[in-house]
Amino acid sequence: MDTTKEKNDNYKDNLLLRMGLNDNKAGMEGLDKEKINKIIMEATKGSRFYENELKKEKQVNQRIENMMHQKTQITSQQLRNAQLQVDRFAMEIEHRRDLNNTIVHVDMDAFYAAVEMRDTPELKDKPIAVGSMSMLSTSNYHARRFGVRAAMPGFIAKRLCPHLIIVAPNFDKYRAVSEEVKEILADYDPNFMAMSLDEAYLNITKHLQERQNWPEEKRSYFIKTGNLAENDEPGKEVNKLSESDRSISPLLFEDSPPDLQSPGHPCQVNSEEQNNPQIPQNSVVFGTSAEEVVKEIRFRIEQKTTLTASAGIAPNTMLAKVCSDKNKPNGQYQILPSRQAVMDFIKDLPIRKVSGIGKVTEKMLKALGIITCTELYQQRALLSLLFSETSWHYFLHISLGLGSTHLARDGERKSMSVERTFNEINKAEEQYDLCQELCRELAQDLQKEGLKGRTVTVKLKNVNFEVKTRASTVSSVVSTTEEIFAIAKELLRTEIDADFPYPLRLRLMGVRISSFPNEEDKKHQQRSIIGFLQAGNQAPSATEYIEERTDKDQFVKPLKTSHKKSFFDKKQSETKWSHQDTSKCETVDKQNLQTSQPFQIIKKKTSENLETSESSNSCQMIFTCPVCFREQGSISLEAFNKHVDACLDCPSVSENCKVSTCSQATSAVNQKENTHHSFSLWEKQDYEARQKNIEVTSEDCVDLVEPKDSSLKARSIDSLRRKHSKEEHSSLPSKSSCTVSLENADVGLLSRQESLQPLSFKVTAGQALVCPVCSLEQKTSDLTLFNEHVDVCLNKGIIQELRNDSVNTINEPEESSKSTGMSNKVQKTVAKTKRPGLMTKYSTSKKIKPNNPRHTLDIFFK
DNA sequence: GCGGATCAC
DNA sequence: TATGGTGATCCGC
Numbered sequence: 049m050d051t052t053k054e055k056n057d058n059y060k061d062n063l064l065l066r067m068g069l070n071d072n073k074a075g076m077e078g079l080d081k082e083k084i085n086k087i088i089m090e091a092t093k094g095s096r097f098y099e100n101e102l103k104k105e106k107q108v109n110q111r112i113e114n115m116m117h118q119k120t121q122i123t124s125q126q127l128r129n130a131q132l133q134v135d136r137f138a139m140e141i142e143h144r145r146d147l148n149n150t151i152v153h154v155d156m157d158a159f160y161a162a163v164e165m166r167d168t169p170e171l172k173d174k175p176i177a178v179g180s181m182s183m184l185s186t187s188n189y190h191a192r193r194f195g196v197r198a199a200m201p202g203f204i205a206k207r208l209c210p211h212l213i214i215v216a217p218n219f220d221k222y223r224a225v226s227e228e229v230k231e232i233l234a235d236y237d238p239n240f241m242a243m244s245l246d247e248a249y250l251n252i253t254k255h256l257q258e259r260q261n262w263p264e265e266k267r268s269y270f271i272k273t274g275n276l277a278e279n280d281e282p283g284k285e286v287n288k289l290s291e292s293d294r295s296i297s298p299l300l301f302e303d304s305p306p307d308l309q310s311p312g313h314p315c316q317v318n319s320e321e322q323n324n325p326q327i328p329q330n331s332v333v334f335g336t337s338a339e340e341v342v343k344e345i346r347f348r349i350e351q352k353t354t355l356t357a358s359a360g361i362a363p364n365t366m367l368a369k370v371c372s373d374k375n376k377p378n379g380q381y382q383i384l385p386s387r388q389a390v391m392d393f394i395k396d397l398p399i400r401k402v403s404g405i406g407k408v409t410e411k412m413l414k415a416l417g418i419i420t421c422t423e424l425y426q427q428r429a430l431l432s433l434l435f436s437e438t439s440w441h442y443f444l445h446i447s448l449g450l451g452s453t454h455l456a457r458d459g460e461r462k463s464m465s466v467e468r469t470f471n472e473i474n475k476a477e478e479q480y481d482l483c484q485e486l487c488r489e490l491a492q493d494l495q496k497e498g499l500k501g502r503t504v505t506v507k508l509k510n511v512n513f514e515v516k517t518r519a520s521t522v523s524s525v526v527s528t529t530e531e532i533f534a535i536a537k538e539l540l541r542t543e544i545d546a547d548f549p550y551p552l553r554l555r556l557m558g559v560r561i562s563s564f565p566n567e568e569d570k571k572h573q574q575r576s577i578i579g580f581l582q583a584g585n586q587a588p589s590a591t592e593y594i595e596e597r598t599d600k601d602q603f604v605k606p607l608k609t610s611h612k613k614s615f616f617d618k619k620q621s622e623t624k625w626s627h628q629d630t631s632k633c634e635t636v637d638k639q640n641l642q643t644s645q646p647f648q649i650i651k652k653k654t655s656e657n658l659e660t661s662e663s664s665n666s667c668q669m670i671f672t673c674p675v676c677f678r679e680q681g682s683i684s685l686e687a688f689n690k691h692v693d694a695c696l697d698c699p700s701v702s703e704n705c706k707v708s709t710c711s712q713a714t715s716a717v718n719q720k721e722n723t724h725h726s727f728s729l730w731e732k733q734d735y736e737a738r739q740k741n742i743e744v745t746s747e748d749c750v751d752l753v754e755p756k757d758s759s760l761k762a763r764s765i766d767s768l769r770r771k772h773s774k775e776e777h778s779s780l781p782s783k784s785s786c787t788v789s790l791e792n793a794d795v796g797l798l799s800r801q802e803s804l805q806p807l808s809f810k811v812t813a814g815q816a817l818v819c820p821v822c823s824l825e826q827k828t829s830d831l832t833l834f835n836e837h838v839d840v841c842l843n844k845g846i847i848q849e850l851r852n853d854s855v856n857t858i859n860e861p862e863e864s865s866k867s868t869g870m871s872n873k874v875q876k877t878v879a880k881t882k883r884p885g886l887m888t889k890y891s892t893s894k895k896i897k898p899n900n901p902r903h904t905l906d907i908f909f910k
Numbered sequence: 911g912c913g914g915a916t917c918a919c
Numbered sequence: 920t921a922t923g924g925t926g927a928t929c930c931g932c
Contacts, residue, residue: 091921092922095921095922096922097921097922098922101922104915107915108915179923180921180923181920181921182920182921182922182923183921183922183923183924185919185923198919199919199922199923200922201921201922201923202921202922203920203921203922204921204922243918243919244918244919245919246919247919403917403918404916404917404918405917406916406917406918407916407917408915408916408917409916409917436929436930438928438929438930439929461926462926462927462928463925463926463927464925464926465924465925465926466924466925467923467924467925468923468924469922469923469924471920471921503911503912505912505913513922515914515915516913516914517912517913517914518912518913519911519912519913520912521911521912556923556924558924558925560925560926563911
């Protein structure tokens with residue numbers, strides 16, 4: 049698909065063109081550009097949306113004005129100094145220029161629209177767009193001639209092109225097609241980086257090396273016929289592409305360059321093929337060059353999906369991305385891996401083409417007379433004085449044609465959010481209901497990924513399109529509907545109160561959660577559990593502490609939870625019970641009957657009526673060590689802490705708790721497999737989820753434990769745990785204990801599967817490390833990995849799950865809020881916004897080498 | 911840590 | 920009638 053950026057801009061350019069606010073060229077064919085602008089303006093002018101656009105525009109202009117003023121203050125001496133510094137840095141990064149990688153950016157052409165056209169032949173020669181009357185995701189090339197673009201509201205598109213057919217998106221279908229494409233991409237780079245359903249980066253350097261020795265058969269493909277037979281393996285029989293099928297692409301892309309309209313079409317077959325009797329007539333042989341590889345990729349994509357892709361080949365991601373746009377649609381472009389080739393390409397390249405330079409940046413730079421990369425380079429000293437270090441480093445990289453040469457693995461998620469646009473809602477009560485509904489959805493999403501965060505942000509957009517965000521960070525992680533809503537509600541309340549007596553007139557509300565603890569945090573959290581428990585004034589008793597923390601941390605569980613055979617039953621200490629106003633004791637008990645915790649501080653409800661027992665109920669508490677899982681009875685907190693400390697610090701802790709660290713099911717697996725390497729079940733689950741990019745349910749989890757046992761298969765890990773809690777000691781660890789053991793072969797499989805989104809799993813023979821938590825030998829010599837494992841065991845297995853369950857147990861959802869009437873599920877875009885390694889990568893200040901750099905300047909641009 | 915902005919898709 | 924949703928990052932407080 050074309051870059052949204054471009055689509056967006058063209059639309060907004062059109063929007064603003066007649067206002068004299070923007071004079072970019074759009075280059076329309078089908079409909080006169082003036083007409084397009086006129087129609088858009090007529091549909092837009094006077095709207096609240098438009099007024100807000102103007103307002104934002106003014107703000108940008110103000111920014112520019114400030115910048116220009118700042119510029120006038122710069123002395124020539126400052127500029128000279130800046131020049132020196134910048135050029136030193138330029139020399140440094142130039143020195144590190146790496147041309148040894150071949151990066152490919154593959155981009156499906158008008159993806160959603162193309163899928164719809166493929167599947168509905170009637171649409172083939174009509175202008176179509178995918179989306180709704182409110183917003184379009186993409187349009188086909190026919191519609192684009194009328195100025196119909198993505199990120200344009202459908203109702204305006206309809207005015208531009210009355211015959212436009214707007215098709216509702218079908219994301220499941222797009223996902224499926226995307227998977228087909230990804231299967232092909234994986235053949236060339238198992239670690240390829242998918243940016244969305246229709247876009248991906250590949251590093252084919254390794255493939256190219258291997259390919260050099262490949263025989264022709266391995267590079268030949270038969271041309272298939274109209275049926276969509278699965279057949280994209282080299283050398284497999286397929287028939288000729290039928291006329292009707294071949295007609296699809298040209299109709300989609302009328303202006304395709306003829307030589308690229310059908311990659312791999314017989315007209316492109318290598319000459320060697322004709323001379324080789326081994327290769328049948330209706331086949332194509334691809335060469336061994338990068339260009340040939342990419343042709344092959346695009347050929348296979350089209351054969352398999354009947355859809356076309358464009359691609360760019362370059363020594364880094366930044367250039368590859370720009371290249372893929374060059375011969376779009378259905379084309380490709382390569383920048384050869386030489387500095388000269390790169391510089392030639394960069395020379396006149398408008399900076400706006402670069403990923404990361406958006407509308408605003410473009411405008412600001414334009415105010416400085418910068419439009420092309422050459423100009424960007426020429427103004428580098430000035431830029432270093434006007435922009436942040438992060439920014440000017442980024443600019444400098446662009447202007448030298450530098451970018452990421454490796455595809456960074458996906459990092460951990462940083463936030464998760466839900467937001468929704470609706471017709472004006474101005475009644476506070478409805479706003480709260482809506483907020484709760486969003487919190488509920490968010491909590492569900494969080495649960496799917498097993499995440500908890502500390503910061504809750506509420507986003508509000510009023511009917512004038514003015515956006516506000518309000519955030520609150522709490523001291524410990526939250527994840528349930530009630531916890532999130534408790535925070536979000538207050539944020540919302542503050543805003544409602546602030547405008548009183550006027551109502552908030554909202555058109556959008558969103559809830560986001562962030563500040564997920566990283567591994568370090570978790571470790572710290574775990575290790576400081578002792579201090580955690582001691583928090584409060586002057587070493588309070590455990591009971592006092594718990595009472596304080598009940599709302600947030602939910603470290604408390606009514607005793608019924610594990611009354612069956614728990615050690616805890618025997619020794620209970622007195623404590624008080626308090627609960628949040630929203631909690632419902634009935635559900636608490638019901639829930640608790642179904643759960644058991646390895647580590648719990650148990651409170652027994654002594655009053656019949658929880659609602660009235662605030663702060664006065666006696667509860668009894670028992671501690672179980674989170675490390676060795678042994679009940680510590682009603683010992684003092686200090687003694688308990690010491691014990692935990694000792695367990696955490698003692699590497700031979702496993703010696704003390706070999707027997708009971710694993711639940712029955714897992715033990716069985718371990719025995720059966722008799723292995724050396726183990727993963728936390730949940731770790732593996734997370735891992736596989738990342739790979740498949742799917743939601744993982746607890747059912748999946750059980751599959752991992754014992755795939756052959758159908759009786760277990762159908763059960764969730766929770767039910768498994770429940771079962772165990774009944775059959776065994778309830779003090780056994782729950783999820784933490786579900787450690788999957790894998791044969792080395794399995795580990796190998798994992799490593800291979802990792803291809804999609806690699807984890808850094810290294811399995812090396814030799815030195816055995818024993819996890820002090822799960823007692824299982826870790827067959828890795830990588831300390832980091834080992835530590836990660838221990839962290840997972842500690843955190844996910846014990847504290848996290850304890851809290852999770854406690855929380856779920858105590859605050860059972862209140863009665864459902866009214867339906868907001870906005871239940872239409874929107875596709876969650878897999879928005880990976882990482883600019884392949886630029887913006888953030890160079891944010892650290894560099895030590896400048898004290899070499900004289902001045903004379904080297906000329907090497908960059910002449 | 912917060913809030914507004916920018917950017918990508 | 921009607922201008923999206925998700926996620927990341929940066930900057931100035």
